[in-house]
Amino acid sequence: MSTVNSDEQAATPSAFARRRWVLPAALVEDMYPQARRADGRSRRTGRDWIVDFTCFLLAVGVGLLTAETLDQEPHLSDALRLADQVIGALACAAVWLRRRWPVGLAVAMVPVSLLSATSGGAALVALFTLAVHRPFRYVAWVGGAGILVQPLFYWMRPEPGLPYLASLLIGLLLTAAIVGWGLLVRSKRQLLLSLRDRARRAENEARLRAEQAQRLAREAIAREMHDVLAHRLTLLSVHAGALEFRPDASRDEVARAAGVIRESAHEALQDLREIIGVLRAGDSDDQGRPQPTLAALDDLVAECREAGMEITLADRVADPAGVSASVGRTAYRVAQEALTNARKHAPGTEVTVSVAGAPGEGLTLSVCNAPPVGEVPPVPGSGQGLIGLTERATLAGGTLEHGPTPEGGFEVRTRLPWG
Incomplete structure (x- = not known):
């Protein structure tokens, strides 16, 4: 310009x-x-x-x-x-x-x-x-x-x-x-x-509209970078910290942590390449892998379980294929960010992921973790993840609530429209 x-x-x-x-x-x-x-x-x-x-x-x-x-x-x-x-x-x-x-x-x-x-x-x-x-x-x-x-x-x-x-x-x-x-x-x-x-x-x-469109595109890419890379980099940080604080870990535990670190680094690099490709192309719809939807929630939970998290998934969705792509992607990002926060701030605790809904009733998703046990290793964070989730839910026509539970844990709950 x-x-x-x-x-x-x-x-x-x-x-x-x-x-x-x-x-x-x-x-x-x-x-x-x-x-x-x-x-x-x-x-x-x-x-x-x-x-x-x-x-x-x-x-x-x-x-x-x-x-x-x-x-x-x-x-x-x-x-x-x-x-x-x-x-x-x-x-x-x-x-x-x-x-x-x-x-x-x-x-x-x-x-x-x-x-x-x-x-x-x-x-x-x-x-x-x-x-x-x-x-x-x-x-x-x-x-x-x-x-x-x-x-x-x-x-x-x-x-x-x-x-x-x-x-x-x-x-x-x-x-x-x-x-x-x-x-x-x-x-x-x-x-x-x-x-x-x-x-x-x-x-x-016209110049102001172009600048506004450019700014909105940059904000969308920034949110996508946070949602995609924060999950991968958190895995790297948690497992690298575990190796640092547990030098007496067994060979199998070290090998599993190293495998998670390698896989997470590979996925983070691949996601970063795609986002940079979008920036160079100037159109976020031209390149990149298909965006995740609600159907990818099982893969996300499985990936977190392989990383050592204890997750209970309660999936009571009547027709997962009927959820629109935008609503399903929003629900996936909420679950991804909530699991990332649980892994950072309450490692080793049990996490419950509940998703339910039907056409005409809406889609409800909650991620709740138990209170952390012992001292939690410090993990850097920007504090903008929950703000971004609230904005995503609002743009999708839904609501998002988060806060501590009476037992001392933390819960993130969102309700999204399902027409």
Whole structure:
């Protein structure tokens, strides 16, 4: 997972270089935060430069067309005509500041457009920029102020060859069209940003789901390692400890303990190879021996008896073949862990394994050992076995109880559903 993320980050600069020039600066900064300048200002992309130059040319073009009509206003003196054109030129130059101060430029253009007819193009560009880059409330205030001054402007500067109402109607329609166009562009940008955020959230959710699935798989493998290897390694520890504490044991006892140690070590290595194979394959269902079920309980008891345990098995299951694989495997693991704990903490005591049940009544399994006699050799343990058994039983839809018996022994009892 970390390798993929690092590869994506390494590929970001090249992807950014390929397509940032065709995107607005707002989208580029959202997708690539490293594109923002150190002072916090936006970097103009190639597209932004083209748009800004086009807006400047439009403002200049409208100003030049308006300047030609100034000669048709006889009440204007030459000084007023010159002042009108100078103000219009300054307004066109101010168009280059529209990205940095969209609100200030749009507000300033309201009185400027009232005084200078040649600044009308720059005022429309400023209003369009405000609609694109700022929320609608700014557009409403500035656009409303511009609409209110238009009747005064056309009364002071009547349009040659057009009635007053026609000039006013054209001005209002032009303002509404510019505002609508700006709002459309803004809505498209917001749509792109929302789609980008949605895709980013989907990627994050997919990554989190993959990590969760990986974590659950690892937990399942860890539980399986505990259930499988703890039983084998406990046999090794118990019999090795017996050889250590009983140097005077007979040849037959030593040979039997050595055989159990050899067999347990062989089985533990085989189980470990299978689990490592599952980890390498990435799928716990592709490799490994068939998982044990309730039918393997007799083999488990026989194996423990060969290791020297005294076990009484009371099997009163009406139809063992009718038990589902998941329930049977859970019952087997409970019995395996309980027998392992009995061998570790109460060696040499008698253990009773009782299993009973029928379809519709459920499956009940209990493992009870007598209190230990004498001093018990210390055997290391994590204390997580019973917690794992409780979780297994809960996931299978059953319950598990454990604790000391009134006689001083210990009992593990589980009840599992059998539909």
